Amino acid sequence: MMIIKKIFLFYKRESKLFYSNIVDLFSNILFFFLSVFVFIFALGTDEQLLKTIGIGIIWSLLLLSSTLSLRKFYEEDFKIEILPIMHMGGMSYELIVFLKILSHFIFVQIPFLVSLPIVSIFFNLPTNEIYNLVLTFIIGSLILSCLGSISASMNLLNKTNFSIGSVIVLLFSIPLIIFSVGINNADNDFNSLLNLLIGIALIFLGVAPWSSAACIRLALNNK
Amino acid sequence: MFKFLINPSRFNKFADIIFKPLVVISSLILIVGLFLVYFSPLDYQQGLTVKIMYVHVPSAWLALLTYAIMTIYSIIGLAFKIPFSFVINKAIAPIGAVFTLLCLISGSMWGKPMWGTWWVWDARLTSVAILFIVYLLIIFLNHSFENRDVREKTTAIFILIGSINLPIIKFSVDWWNTLHQPASVSKLSSPSIDLSMLQPLLIMTLAFSLVGIIIAILRIKAEILIRKKYP
Numbered sequence: 001m002m003i004i005k006k007i008f009l010f011y012k013r014e015s016k017l018f019y020s021n022i023v024d025l026f027s028n029i030l031f032f033f034l035s036v037f038v039f040i041f042a043l044g045t046d047e048q049l050l051k052t053i054g055i056g057i058i059w060s061l062l063l064l065s066s067t068l069s070l071r072k073f074y075e076e077d078f079k080i081e082i083l084p085i086m087h088m089g090g091m092s093y094e095l096i097v098f099l100k101i102l103s104h105f106i107f108v109q110i111p112f113l114v115s116l117p118i119v120s121i122f123f124n125l126p127t128n129e130i131y132n133l134v135l136t137f138i139i140g141s142l143i144l145s146c147l148g149s150i151s152a153s154m155n156l157l158n159k160t161n162f163s164i165g166s167v168i169v170l171l172f173s174i175p176l177i178i179f180s181v182g183i184n185n186a187d188n189d190f191n192s193l194l195n196l197l198i199g200i201a202l203i204f205l206g207v208a209p210w211s212s213a214a215c216i217r218l219a220l221n222n223k
Numbered sequence: 224m225f226k227f228l229i230n231p232s233r234f235n236k237f238a239d240i241i242f243k244p245l246v247v248i249s250s251l252i253l254i255v256g257l258f259l260v261y262f263s264p265l266d267y268q269q270g271l272t273v274k275i276m277y278v279h280v281p282s283a284w285l286a287l288l289t290y291a292i293m294t295i296y297s298i299i300g301l302a303f304k305i306p307f308s309f310v311i312n313k314a315i316a317p318i319g320a321v322f323t324l325l326c327l328i329s330g331s332m333w334g335k336p337m338w339g340t341w342w343v344w345d346a347r348l349t350s351v352a353i354l355f356i357v358y359l360l361i362i363f364l365n366h367s368f369e370n371r372d373v374r375e376k377t378t379a380i381f382i383l384i385g386s387i388n389l390p391i392i393k394f395s396v397d398w399w400n401t402l403h404q405p406a407s408v409s410k411l412s413s414p415s416i417d418l419s420m421l422q423p424l425l426i427m428t429l430a431f432s433l434v435g436i437i438i439a440i441l442r443i444k445a446e447i448l449i450r451k452k453y454p
Binding site: 154219 | 356357363367
């Protein structure tokens, strides 16, 4: 029962942190909206064109705006040295990373979900595509959280090369964007692509806690 | 016997013995291979452009092989805490990047007369391009951190995660129906390439890998010296 109480306290702290800087999340979503606007201004307002390329643009801008909030994934906790204290409290680093990924998924990615139907109105997307978009985003944002955890923990001690974290996220999100945009193509089978997406999410849920915990341990040892 | 693969001083001794004969042998094999390529028969469809294959295929194989070696050395280095494996990782990453770039450039030079374009968004081509980006990221990560220990281990973890790409490259021609042709030379089945073309191809592969080994020996020795000078 102790571990459940610890997990509960962890999420209590996370939610408090989340409400204390909720403006950051709002500006993140605002960045997403504004980049959609800029894209439409750059392409022109041809309705048929926007309908055909809408999903691809929305997904690539979602990726870009999710890389904005990467550096604060572990940075605060690492700076005030809360991670070793949690570890001393009986949680392994792998568990901490797993909980952190879930909290990033709940507190940062799910609010984006509300903005997706609004954005798809701008592109005049048909209803089944909006449904597909929301469904793939729920799975895909879990993958994005895992990738964010990997790249943020890799770059904890990186004082010189700041952009490499975003590059790592974009690199590993290529299969995600291929399958989640291809799900709208009528030639492809819906269920098989959805299963592939779930499979990728499970692979990254397995890989991310291990590699992030190794990187965090490394950073704490050499601080 | 194979201690020189994980021990720097043994490696230095072994490299000193092997280096000069290796240079002589590899230059001989390279010259023989180039002659064989020159006298090899023309393809009845592709004409003269088939000879690009004798550069393209060995460099593609060696690009994959270099990444596989880096993956094995990352596992050894992280699991058994052998620092020499990180030296090798740092030394051979640019070699793999050059082989990948050679493969991409020769492939697109072949693609222009045969397919009509320099580049198509085909599964094999895209995954090799991603391999090139992974190599570049490894080189950048090797120059990023201040602390050497953190730098090497982070790079090793990144190499391990990036090795997901290797089976995708290998099986991309089987999983998707691609413009790139499937493998013609395979161990499990008899090769679908003619013997008069297979011989120069294998000799060129041997020559390429020997040249790669020579450059790798030079780079690893330089890296060991740097480590001794700045511990």
